Amino acid sequence: MPSFSPLLVVAVALVDADGRVLLQQRPPGKAMADLWEFPGGKVEPGETPEAALVRELEEELGIETHASCLAPATFASEALGEKHLLLLLYVCRKWKGMPEARHATALQWLRPAQMYALDMPPADLPLIGLLEALL
Numbered sequence: 001m002p003s004f005s006p007l008l009v010v011a012v013a014l015v016d017a018d019g020r021v022l023l024q025q026r027p028p029g030k031a032m033a034d035l036w037e038f039p040g041g042k043v044e045p046g047e048t049p050e051a052a053l054v055r056e057l058e059e060e061l062g063i064e065t066h067a068s069c070l071a072p073a074t075f076a077s078e079a080l081g082e083k084h085l086l087l088l089l090y091v092c093r094k095w096k097g098m099p100e101a102r103h104a105t106a107l108q109w110l111r112p113a114q115m116y117a118l119d120m121p122p123a124d125l126p127l128i129g130l131l132e133a134l135l
């Protein structure tokens with residue numbers, strides 16, 4: 001039987017006052033370069049998923065939020081090379097600061113229905129419809 005090691009990733013739909021969601025474009029040179037994704041990243045050993053997301057949002061976008069502002073929304077489960085990706089998606093409507101692209105090539109705010117036109121990682125595709133229904 002093949003064995004897969006799990007890769008736990010947290011990501012967030014940051015939702016603005018107009019119901020738009022922030023996506024970031026992965027930089028060249030990284031796996032899945034140029035694809036549009038939800039901000040987030042890998043959960044480090046010893047971290048809670050919420051602490052990992054608070055850390056990633058500070059590192060990637062320079063914004064501050066708190067675990068209590070992160071509402072679990074849905075998840076994706078998808079083969080990723082030798083690993084198996086478990087992507088936990090949260091929704092966040094409250095943060096401090098203006099998101100800036102510290103790691104990403106670009107940022108854009110858009111409604112979930114507009115995401116179908118973008119190139120996104122395969123794991124994210126089923127999340128779009130769920131966000132459409134949720135927001």
Ligand SMILES: Nc1nc2c([nH]c(=O)n2[C@@H]2O[C@H](COP(=O)(O)OP(=O)(O)OP(=O)(O)O)[C@@H](O)[C@H]2O)c(=O)[nH]1
Nearest residue numbers: 009010011031032037038039040041042087121123124
């Ligand atoms: N942040 C994020 N990662 C995603 C999404 N969809 C998806 O398949 N992934 C995958 O989840 C993994 C997250 O890794 P990452 O490279 O962004 O995380 P990181 O910042 O902790 O990584 P690094 O320290 O290796 O640079 C990547 O394999 C990425 O392709 C998404 O919407 N957001």
